[in-house]
Amino acid sequence: MVHHTMNTRMSSAASASNSKSHMGSNRQTRASAAARWAVAAILGTLAACGTVPPESPPPPAAAPPAAAAAPGAVIEQPRSRWVPVGWDALPGWGADQLVMAWPALLRSCQRPGPAWVALCAEARGLKDPTETAVRAWLQQRLQPYRVEAKDAPAGTPADVGLVTGYFEPLVEASRLPRGAFRVPLHAPPADLQQRRPYWTRAQLEMLPAAKEALKGREIAYVADPLDALLLQVQGSGRLWVTEPDGSRRLVRVAFAGHNDHPYRSVGRWLVDQGAFTLDQASWPAIKAWARANPQRVQEMLHANPRVVFFREEPLSDPTVGPVGAQGVALTPGRSIAVDKESVPYGTPVWIDTTEPQPWGSPQPPRPLQRLVLAQDTGAAIVGAVRADYFWGWAEGAEDRAGRMKQPLRMWVLWPRR
Incomplete structure (x- = not known):
């Protein structure tokens, strides 16, 4: 990890x-x-x-x-x-x-x-x-x-x-997009190794060709884009996934690649924006800012061009x-x-x-x-x-x-x- x-x-x-x-x-x-x-x-x-x-x-x-x-x-x-x-x-x-x-x-x-x-x-x-x-x-x-x-x-x-x-995050997820669960976690696209660096975070969300490359690579969907970011930052996490038949399953998503762009701190970006001081910066402060400024969350996330791709692993023993x-x-x-x-x-x-x-x-x-x-x-x-x-x-x-x-x-x- x-x-x-x-x-x-x-x-x-x-x-x-x-x-x-x-x-x-x-x-x-x-x-x-x-x-x-x-x-x-x-x-x-x-x-x-x-x-x-x-x-x-x-x-x-x-x-x-x-x-x-x-x-x-x-x-x-x-x-x-x-x-x-x-x-x-x-x-x-x-x-x-x-x-x-x-x-x-x-x-x-x-x-x-x-x-x-x-x-x-x-x-x-x-x-x-x-x-x-x-x-x-x-x-x-x-x-x-x-x-x-x-x-x-x-x-x-x-x-x-x-x-x-x-730590290892535990996040609610859905196998299919439904309700609030609209933020996908992706497996590596098929052409990841052929295009270096790969599309940036903003391009993957906005350009038709980039979006097409991710089609069918969705592992699961989470409800909060900050949960997706947290999973990417930690490099792995546990998902309580609701399957199409309504059953729930605990799985792990593990690091499987990235888009070859540098990581940029969203916390640093918020400090530079005057959202809070360096001493006040924390993950709770970031989440509080996002709740108060939902219209700027995408802008904040795009400040970090790095995207991480995952692979799903079974979690047969939750104690490991x-x-x-x-x-x-x-x-x-x-x-x-x-x-x-x-x-x-x-x-x-x-x-x-x-x-x-x-x-x-x-x-x-x-x-x-x-x-x-x-x-x-x-x-x-x-x-x-x-x-x-x-x-x-x-x-x-x-x-x-x-x-x-x-x-x-x-x-x-x-x-x-």
Whole structure:
């Protein structure tokens, strides 16, 4: 899954996103990966283990004391520097339920990187992944490293960046156009690869030849053009589809291509129009503006020439998330999107940030310190200390993802040498 992020406000953190939209410069590593953007970009600016696990893997040794990690050498990545630290450097390390991240780690082990093949075989063979066993295994097998930006400006902390959030939308839809359900979601047109770039959003809606190319490619219809935009920004989503016979079915639409035009933020366009300030920009603010200005919604949407095409996938297990850029299903609350030039896919990452607060809340934000897995990416997710946190699809996920834009620190957990 590849995506933009939904928050318009920019961060001054050195390693924050450079505002490239996920849909704006998607690096298409996979069909499903090429479509995930993070919620903030809608406003501004996602080979199995080859070694067979032993029949009876040796039980992990007792967890070493928190400060007993043996630091190694600094590891250089294209966009980041990893500095070895002790376990006591990870804020909140002792409080997280690490066993809750174990299923996400095993999913990453379906497609391990070279450094992880042997450890993944061992992890898959752990017969009793209790909290104690998982914590001991992690601390025995892995070394924590603080992630720093190589190019942090003078006076800016190299280890402080930005976290945003994304989610998988759930949208009501109809298989046939009826009533309010008139906004189509399209499969890729037959001539998509022959015409580069393809028609823009405005051309696809207005030019007879462009409209003809989309005829018969309708997957389903939604009632709100902003729902269609949100699905495109997130790169995938769930549809409650009403079939012609009146039955309802839950399906997933996943990224299948785009028209090869750059993504332009509708939130930024509204700021430039004077609809609200950059600090006031949010997905709820965009929707409120659209309700108050229905005659200008098409103009707003045409400001973004990028169009995403989908494919329909069955959703036999509603508990399984969409596939991220690593090629494995995402886990709500335990998967993040990263800049793969800073953190390789499949890497366990300790994050230190805060939970998103309701706008204007007088309460201090609660810490969000937990183990997550780097399993996705996005063109808006650029920088050393940069992550997009996957909130899932449950009620409240859209709200939390839309409000998430906090400072972030990260530590990668890497196999000991």
